Amino acid sequence: MTQTAPRICLVSHIALNLWLFRRPLTRMLAEEGWNVTFIAPEGPHMDHLHQAAAEICTAMEGIRDNAAECVTIRTWPLERGSLAPSAALRGTRALESILIEEKPDVIHTFTHQPNILGRLAMRKVSRALRRRPVLINAVTGLGSCFLGSGLKGVAVRMLFYQLYARTASKARAVLFQNEDDRLYFEYRRLTGSARTAVIRGSGVDTERLRPGLLGPAARKKFRASLGLKPDHVVCTMAARLIHDKGVREILLAARSLGAALPELRFLIVGEPDPGNPRSLTDEDMKTFSGLGNVLFPGWREDMADVWAASDMAVLPSYREGLPVSLQEAMACGLPVVTTDVPGCRELARSPQGELLPPETCGAMLVPAGAWPPLAEAIGHLVSQPELRTSLGQAARNKAVQEFDARAIARQTIDLYAKLMR
Numbered sequence: 001m002t003q004t005a006p007r008i009c010l011v012s013h014i015a016l017n018l019w020l021f022r023r024p025l026t027r028m029l030a031e032e033g034w035n036v037t038f039i040a041p042e043g044p045h046m047d048h049l050h051q052a053a054a055e056i057c058t059a060m061e062g063i064r065d066n067a068a069e070c071v072t073i074r075t076w077p078l079e080r081g082s083l084a085p086s087a088a089l090r091g092t093r094a095l096e097s098i099l100i101e102e103k104p105d106v107i108h109t110f111t112h113q114p115n116i117l118g119r120l121a122m123r124k125v126s127r128a129l130r131r132r133p134v135l136i137n138a139v140t141g142l143g144s145c146f147l148g149s150g151l152k153g154v155a156v157r158m159l160f161y162q163l164y165a166r167t168a169s170k171a172r173a174v175l176f177q178n179e180d181d182r183l184y185f186e187y188r189r190l191t192g193s194a195r196t197a198v199i200r201g202s203g204v205d206t207e208r209l210r211p212g213l214l215g216p217a218a219r220k221k222f223r224a225s226l227g228l229k230p231d232h233v234v235c236t237m238a239a240r241l242i243h244d245k246g247v248r249e250i251l252l253a254a255r256s257l258g259a260a261l262p263e264l265r266f267l268i269v270g271e272p273d274p275g276n277p278r279s280l281t282d283e284d285m286k287t288f289s290g291l292g293n294v295l296f297p298g299w300r301e302d303m304a305d306v307w308a309a310s311d312m313a314v315l316p317s318y319r320e321g322l323p324v325s326l327q328e329a330m331a332c333g334l335p336v337v338t339t340d341v342p343g344c345r346e347l348a349r350s351p352q353g354e355l356l357p358p359e360t361c362g363a364m365l366v367p368a369g370a371w372p373p374l375a376e377a378i379g380h381l382v383s384q385p386e387l388r389t390s391l392g393q394a395a396r397n398k399a400v401q402e403f404d405a406r407a408i409a410r411q412t413i414d415l416y417a418k419l420m421r
Contacts, residue, residue, distance in 0.1 A: 005033050005035050006034050006035070006105045007034070007036075007103065007105055008035070008106040008108060009036075009037045009104040009106070009108070010037070010039065011040070011107065011109040011114045011118055012038075012039070012040045013041065013078060013080050013111055014041070014043065014044075015038075015041070015042075015044070015046040015049040016044065017110055017111065017140075018038050018040055018049055019048045019052055020324070021324060022038075022110075023052050024202070024203060024406060024409050025409040026056055026071060027056050027059070027409075028409040028410070028413060029413060030057075030059075030060050030071060031063070035069065035070055035071075036071045036072070037071075037073070037074055037102050038071070038072070039073075039074045039095070040073075041075065041076050041077065041078040041080060042075050042077075049073060050073060053072065053073055056070070057070055057071050074098050076091075076095060076098060077094050078091045078094070078113070078117075079091065088116075088117065091117050092117045095117055095121045096124045096128075099125045100125055100129065105133055105420060106133060106136065106416050106419070106420065107133050107134070107136070108136045108416075109137050109138065110138045111139075111143070112145045115137040116160075116163045118137065119135065119137070119167035120167065122135055122170040123170075134173075134419045135170060135172055136172060136175060136419070137174045138174075138175045138177075139175065139177075139181055139321070141321035142181060143244070144276070144278065146160065146184075147244065147318065161190060164191075168190065168191055168192025168193070169193065171194045172194060172419050173194055173195040173415065174191050174194050174196050175198075175412075175415075176198050176321075177200060177322040177343065177346075178200070178321065178322055178346050179198055179353065180342030180343070181342060181343070182196050199408060199411050199415070200403070201322035201327060201346075201408060202324060202405065202408060203403050203406070204324065204327045204328050204331050204403055206331045206400050206405075209304055209307070210333070210396075211332055211333030211392070212308075212333075213305065214305060214309065219309055222309050226297055226309065227295055232264070232265045233263050233264050233382045234265050234267055234309065234310045234312075235265070235266050235312050235313075235381075236266075236267040236268075236307070236312070237250055237266070237267070237268050237315055238300075238303060238306070238325040239270050239315060240272075240273045240276070241270050241271060241272045241285075242272075242276050242278045242279050243279075244278055244318045245315065245316075245317045246315065246317050246318060246339065246374075247268065248280075248371075249370065249371040250266065250316055250371070251266075251268075251288045251294060252371040252375075253371045253374045253375035253378060254266045254288065254291060255288075256371065256375050257293075257375050257378065257379055258291055258292065260379070261382050262293075264293060264379075264382050265293050265294075265295060266293060266294045267295050268297075269299075270298075304328075307328060308332060310329070310334060311381075312334055312336065312381050312388060313329030313335070313337070314337045315336070315337075315338045315339075316338065316339050316374050317341065317343070318339070318341060318368050318369065319342050320341070320344050321343050322346050323343065326338060326344075329395070330362055330363070330399040331399040331400070332396075333396040334362075334392050334395060335358075335363070335364070335381060335391035336362060336363045337366060337374065337378055338363060338365060338366075339365065339367065340367060344365070345365060347361065347362075348363040351402060358394070359391065359394060361394055361398050362393070362394035362396070362398060363395065363398075364381075
């Protein structure tokens with residue numbers, strides 16, 4: 001490491017990514033003497049990111065020098081999701097300017113657009129700094145860039161194949177959240193000579209997120225605030241409301257189960273993503289709200305209480321990196337139902353890679369893109385409260401052993417140190 005405090009830039013296309021998923025990593029970096037700069041476009045949740053940075057700086061007072069400056073934020077004028085060459089050029093130039101001013105030792109980018117633009121910026125940044133910072137790309141899931149269908153989907157996929165392959169030499173390492181995504185990239189020769197590694201997600205705070213967060217009276221009151229009765233069995237999904245998360249499948253499952261299981265309620269936490277062409281619409285939400293057993297409470301910042309008020313968690317996604325929402329639910333002692341796809345199936349995998357039965361891991365796997373098996377699994381849990389309890393205990397054990405945020409952050413920082421050496 002350098003003699004002065006090492007500096008790292010964490011770069012994302014949305015502030016939400018850094019605020020929700022990178023706080024434990026940032027806190028540990030600050031504790032160990034790093035200076036951290038968040039780089040993200042202005043937009044929703046930027047105020048939350050500022051609040052998180054301020055809280056970490058305050059926590060460092062009396063622990064390290066210049067505590068008020070250990071975490072800073074730079075606004076990146078980026079046109080999110082745009083593939084136009086002119087937009088990419090503007091985004092790259094803006095990122096170059098920020099990085100040259102920040103003089104980082106390490107640059108860690110998250111998701112495809114920042115990964116590519118970070119690589120394109122490296123030549124000018126290295127020349128200006130007269131050294132080459134360590135660039136680490138994080139592939140936190142394949143997303144619509146690689147999973148789109150039709151002619152447009154194929155064209156976008158081919159474009160990203162070319163972009164990743166031709167810029168591979170600029171990255172020192174590419175991190176993945178599951179082995180399936182790493183094999184996907186390596187098989188298609190998209191990583192070049194960069195080091196690849198799997199670090200399983202960003203982790204969750206298993207001390208804050210734990211079973212029994214709400215006592216019986218508080219739980220009853222909180223559920224009532226959501227429109228839930230004491231006898232309701234609550235199945236919660238927390239995600240962006242886009243088709244790729246399987247939101248349509250869960251809503252169709254809700255429609256099919258309404259008559260047979262009148263005590264079942266589906267709590268769909270999140271908000272549509274207007275920047276994504278596969279977002280749920282307001283009309284969709286109005287239609288399914290009319291079923292009577294589906295509630296849309298919108299975006300929530302009190303997810304620990306939401307999980308404490310729930311009886312199970314579900315995410316029928318088409319593909320993930322490693323879903324944080326389900327890791328949170330497992331930490332709170334909830335059984336989960338998710339799809340047998342890359343990323344989601346990690347919740348049912350051992351560290352050695354074998355798939356575990358639900359009674360061992362707390363996770364039930366169903367096929368993606370089909371609502372009948374999803375409805376069957378949910379109905380099975382609704383009708384067997386003892387099974388929900390036993391699977392919830394198994395889920396809690398797995399979360400503590402494998403998904404603790406500080407353990408995940410430790411792996412990441414150790415990798416930074418190796419790459420800098």
